Amino acid sequence: MLSVQRLVQLMLISMVLAGCAVRAPVEEPAEPMTASQELEGSPALGLLSRAEQARQQGQTSAAERYLERALNIAPDSSWLYKELAGLRLSEGDPRGAEGFALKALRLAPEHDDYRAGLWDLVATARDRQGDKSGARQARSKATALRNPKARPV
């Protein structure tokens, strides 16, 4: 016998499912991802801002060292890997950039815009290594994430 509670649950779920059946779920325009979403309250955040400063001053070695230290404190931070990827790309090391961007994707939260940005980074890094088809694949992933309707089922 179904309890009342179960019945209510089922009704709610079928309503949601019914909604799905009619049209693709309306995605709230997501807040843009920020470093503090991952690193709020972590001392890694301080190191990240020092890394950004160093990078602006052209001190890429220092920036990299800060980011490595930050990763020791917050090893699962996708954002820190993304920063490393960006740094490598600007240093003319697209291969290194690709590795870090893929690692950032592995750790990335469910945030379509953010993930799309990472695929863009992968695409650029692959382009610069002469990997045209790899770049194309990465770009189509980015597009799919930005445009959920076009996403392959």
Place this chain on the structure above:
Amino acid sequence: MGAPGQVAKFTQITVKGTDKARETHKTLTLFSILPAMAKKAKKSPARSRRQPNRKKRSSGQPRRWFSWSFVGKAALVCLVLGAAGLAYLDALVRERFDAHVWQLPARVYARPVELYEGRVLSREDMLKLLDLMRYRRDSRAATPGSYAVQGNSLLLHTRGFNDSDGGEKAERIRLSLSGGQVRSLEAGGDRLARLEPLQIGSIHPQHAEDRVLVPLDKVPPLLVEMLIATEDQAFYDHHGISLRGLARAMLANVKAGRLVQGGSTLTQQLVKNFWLTSERTLSRKLLEMPMAMLLELHYSKEQILEAYLNEVYLGQDGARAIHGMGLGAQFLFGRPLEELEPHHLATLVALLKGPSWYDPRRHPERSLERRNTVLKVALNEGALSKADYDKYSNRSLEVVPRGASALYAFPAFIDLVRRQLARDYPPEVLSDEGLRIHSTLDVLAQLAAEGALSDHLDRRDPDESKKLNGAVVVVAPAQGDVLALVSNRSSREAGFNRALDAQRPIGSLAKPAVVLSAVSQPKQWSLATLVEDGPVEVTLPNGTTWSPQNFDNQSRGAMPVVDVLTYSRNQGTARLGLDVGLDKVAGTMNTLGVTRNIPLYPSILLGSLELTPFEVAMMYQPLSTGGFSTRLRSITDVLDKEAKPLARYPVNTDEVVDAGPAFLTQWAMQQVVEKGTGRAARASLPQDLKVAGKTGTSNDFRDAWFAGFSANHLAVVWVGRDDNRNAGITGSSGALPVWAQLMGKLPQRSLSQTPPAGVDWVWMNPDGKRVSAEGCGDARRYPMLEASIPQDSDGCGSVKEAGKGIKGWFKGLFD
């Protein structure tokens, strides 16, 4: 460690290139020409005498042994030769002093200890670190290198240092530690602090000279005062040699009835240290004086003093010669010269009379007496107050025991650093240029690894003969940092580096590569697919038959792939590997980081491949990170002697295995520790910590392996005998206990249990071909790649169709 600005001034007189360094070594050999020149000088007058004689004989005059013209000529020759000799000496003196004053070996530092709220660090470990770094207890932590315990918190006065990110200034921080964590940290406006990196060794491949340069303005003034008071009171007045000093010294010695002062000036002593061998010959004595005077002619008193302080020979540490006060301070007291107290400084000055005679470790009484004499002289000369004299002459020597220093404590790791550096720097740069090498060594991990290996082997093999030995490699897998390297159960002993050079069959450590190769073909294999654990026979090209046995000599029949790994079944693995293909398995091993050529024999499936423990760590690194390969590094940064960044050894990572198969293999390896051949490790680890690993045993119990990891530590342990004989050990009994003890001592994070995209948790029927549901017979839950989830269901549970995760959830609603 001085700040760059302070060192810069100092280097005015130490600038040198590597070519110059080589020249300088030549000067020492050139110097042996001098006696030859002297001989020549003696012969020359003889020759000049013969010729006039011949003339005189022809003229028929009586032979005269004496002639003014001969004396004149001889004097001229002597003068010319003397001038030439002097010019030569002058060049010698200036070349050495100007061009190359000191060889500075590359110094290797551990990773700086980072402190922040939430960092896992026990109070005990913190105090251990402070002790290793020779922080002294001081109720106010007034100066760098001191600390105070105040209730639950520690007041630390850190020493500053430089790094490629700018480093840290010395600062006072308040730290509270409880429950094995840093609870709070108050630092200057920041929530982060770093302790200076501990020096763990230096690299001097060619000449066993070592030195810690201290610029004159960093030398404690009291040391200089004591030095001048005891060794050369007329230092500021004389021109290299001092008759007055000599007379005064003799007087003092006569008064005291023993040798309290020496006759030669500091300048002469420097000449002795710089250019001359330690032989006590007359010719050396005769050269010492003109060279000392030449030195005074060209250089200021300050330059000479600075050179003296950094050059003077203070003793021997095995093959390593201890030169200079900076290294002396470290060698005897484990601290920077700037941090030493008056009685320590006096001990250093006391050594000058005779470094081995007054060695405070070997002859403490003699050393103490001489030290107090130095303090007394300092008192008499007004360099020390009466109160201070009374205070410090009553202190003990306070020399740190030899070997207590972290310096040279980790020979296996230093060897790894040296090999890495040798690829990038020529030897003379490493021995002479004072590079600062920031390494990845984690002192606490290193000590834990050493302790785990020696504890276990001392239990298993307590005999004097000590036949069993072993090696441990600990890595932080995400960045590839080598945190610890042990290559001997007596870890302080250098020698055969088992971790890097003992190449041994890896046995069952090869099996995860077989599983990974299988699940990388998800249409054919999942972890649930049944494999027959039964007799295998393969006829090899040479006509012999390969027929592996299981460890228990039994065949268990059909079992899921995951169990083949969990229980380390040889026959099951062999069948699976042969089905998957030897080339695929070898390819997987290469992908994981095995660089050796892998012969395509079936025996590679069971680990006939020989690897070093370090290579195993390389192979397991991508397994521990979910498929990201990162080159193992032992160095992060190289700085020059002024602590300016020279080079980085950056992290690089490549995705070599897809997320799905990597997750499955890692999960299968977790089952090894949960319930398989590695389960004994559980007792040493926190209950809910998820770790993965694999045991390995080679034929005839020669090698015992365990390689395993958490999210933040990968450790490989090998135990065996150097003579490669039967060691009577298995991976479980020989290596696993070491791994478990080590991992239990380090702060750990669990492996992620969240499957990546494309992997679902699925209840599978025991036949491995149909989906089932929770609670159905012997159904088991597996992480499955979507491509390998079968369409068929065994019909158990309410949902008749094949289902994925979400269906089970719906099912729950109706139950």
